[in-house]
Amino acid sequence: MKTLALQMRLVAWTAVLSSALAFLAGTAAQAQEPVCSVWLIESSRFMKVPFGAFMPDRAFVPGSTNPQNSIPTVDLPVNVGVIKCGNELILYDTGWKQQEYLRMTGSEHWAPIGDQLRALGFNAADVTKVVIGHAHWDHAGQLSDLPNAVLYVQREELRAIEWALNYPEPHIRAINSDPGGCNRTPACGYMPLTMDEVYGKVLRGKAVVVDGDMEILPGVRIHAVFRAHTAGSQLLEVPTSIGKLVFGSDAFSSYEAIRDWMVANVQQTDSVQQFLAYEKCYKITGGYNNCVAAHEPLSYTDKYPITKNSWVALNGGRMAEIALAPGERSRKP
Amino acid sequence: MLLAGVVIALAATALAALLHETRPPAAPHRVNVAISSRPQPPALTVEQERYATTLWAVHREVTPSAVAMSFAGIAYQTEGRNARELARRIEPLAKFFHDAEGRVRALSAPASLSETHERYIEAMALYARAAGEMLTFTEDGDARHLADAHRMGVTASEDLLRAGEVLWPGQYKPH
Numbered sequence: 001m002k003t004l005a006l007q008m009r010l011v012a013w014t015a016v017l018s019s020a021l022a023f024l025a026g027t028a029a030q031a032q033e034p035v036c037s038v039w040l041i042e043s044s045r046f047m048k049v050p051f052g053a054f055m056p057d058r059a060f061v062p063g064s065t066n067p068q069n070s071i072p073t074v075d076l077p078v079n080v081g082v083i084k085c086g087n088e089l090i091l092y093d094t095g096w097k098q099q100e101y102l103r104m105t106g107s108e109h110w111a112p113i114g115d116q117l118r119a120l121g122f123n124a125a126d127v128t129k130v131v132i133g134h135a136h137w138d139h140a141g142q143l144s145d146l147p148n149a150v151l152y153v154q155r156e157e158l159r160a161i162e163w164a165l166n167y168p169e170p171h172i173r174a175i176n177s178d179p180g181g182c183n184r185t186p187a188c189g190y191m192p193l194t195m196d197e198v199y200g201k202v203l204r205g206k207a208v209v210v211d212g213d214m215e216i217l218p219g220v221r222i223h224a225v226f227r228a229h230t231a232g233s234q235l236l237e238v239p240t241s242i243g244k245l246v247f248g249s250d251a252f253s254s255y256e257a258i259r260d261w262m263v264a265n266v267q268q269t270d271s272v273q274q275f276l277a278y279e280k281c282y283k284i285t286g287g288y289n290n291c292v293a294a295h296e297p298l299s300y301t302d303k304y305p306i307t308k309n310s311w312v313a314l315n316g317g318r319m320a321e322i323a324l325a326p327g328e329r330s331r332k333p
Numbered sequence: 334m335l336l337a338g339v340v341i342a343l344a345a346t347a348l349a350a351l352l353h354e355t356r357p358p359a360a361p362h363r364v365n366v367a368i369s370s371r372p373q374p375p376a377l378t379v380e381q382e383r384y385a386t387t388l389w390a391v392h393r394e395v396t397p398s399a400v401a402m403s404f405a406g407i408a409y410q411t412e413g414r415n416a417r418e419l420a421r422r423i424e425p426l427a428k429f430f431h432d433a434e435g436r437v438r439a440l441s442a443p444a445s446l447s448e449t450h451e452r453y454i455e456a457m458a459l460y461a462r463a464a465g466e467m468l469t470f471t472e473d474g475d476a477r478h479l480a481d482a483h484r485m486g487v488t489a490s491e492d493l494l495r496a497g498e499v500l501w502p503g504q505y506k507p508h
Contacts, residue, residue, distance in 0.1 A: 046507040076507060101494040105374060105502060136508035144487075155411075162404045165397050175396035178503040179389065189508035192399035193490040196483065199403035202410045203483055209411050250508070267508055295507075 033219040036085035036238050037328040038245060039120055040292065040307055042300065042317040043080045043095025044110035044138075048073040054295070055254060057262045074297040077318070078138055080113070081247045081292060082120060083238055084328065085217050089122060090129040091149070092236050092247040093294065096141035096194075109317035113142045119313050120331045129216060133249020133294065134230040135161070135198060136189045136267070143197040151201040152216060154224060155209045157232025158198075160268075161190050184267055186231070210234065223284075225251050227270040228277035235277065237284055240323035244285045245306075247292045251277040255296040255304045259288045265295060292322075374502045380443045385500040388453065391436055392493075392501075398429050399460060399490060406467070406479065420471040427464035433457045446499070453496045459489035 051071050052059025061069040081092035098110040114124035127149040132140045135157050164186030167173045174182035182188035201207040214222045219239040228251035236247040252258055253265035258278045263271045281291040289306055300310035300318035310320040311332055321332045405422035434457035442450035466482035497504045
């Protein structure tokens, strides 16, 4: 009996000590986790997109007095995240490249990624990592202008595109939208030049093909959210002085959609997976305010609070300073 | 006195917080931004439209094939560097682009689109040469062939977009 009591006391003390050690280790790990600085830049803006094409629940209904359905069109920014963690400079998404061969009439504010980074006091050559939320043409462009950056792309994203390319039905493997082309089919929107640039990174040994989740720096984590927008969509968790942020590319196309639990920018998307991606942001950040959306029309206004510390930069495009690490200087003019 | 001041300040803060929290959410509104000032591309004539429609039948197969060439390279680099597998993937693409060049060359383009027509033919030829370079790599293992092929592929892809700007300016939508 006495031995049993002794053993129980031993077990109890072991449990108490283990808990204390675990707590201390967790605290130490948190203390060691670096804090990053974060800016958001508007790579370009697609003008006058029918609201219903972006968010079906917000489709314009003529004569409706419901504010949810009274806005005919919206202007969609293409947001790029700029993340500085110590000596590492990371981009989340890279926008697209408006040239004489790709005018995209109806879009505004585009400026070269190098010029936009320079406006923040950075050099394109200093970008060390690029995480693309997915490989659509308007999110994975300009890679060749970031010569030293290592690209992070999900294997599932590549696998799904290639699967579609081999589909026996021509319209299912279509890349182009108009006239009479693809809309939501699996290879739609992965234009040849964009995939050339992805291949260029692979060819130069500057690409990491990611399988699922991955920590790319202490506290900076890729979260796979397959089919939340495309087959191999991925989020990026970033620790900052205002808490954790989660960048979502088009899995998080709209801040309002995340807040109000609506689908947005449904392309090669499973709506349940998009909601699960929203939920992941709620869990990681403790709410919806730190979820960084790619195309939120309210970006750079106080209606999307995390982006409200903004200014007009190149060609009318906006930038926002979201969070600064201790000792990091403000880049806001 | 000091205590009273602190109490008043706390009460004011609590009231402000309460008002803030109970305020109805602002109605979503449209962001005011400048209306696009870029000129719309001119509409195609009937003759040009007929050419664009005929070429589209080729173009919609060219784009997946161009992407497939990039993927053959990606697969080679990331899945065991199997030269025989690379050749297996590239051989049909080399034939496709060779045939596509012939198909486009056989089309009758209106004089106003002769530059676009020639550019498209050149893009097919470049893709075919790029495929040839990749096949040469599978025989001699010289990585410079892959770099050359990639450069050619990029140029051809830019030319596809140049032709598309004239013929199908809406071929890519916001994604």
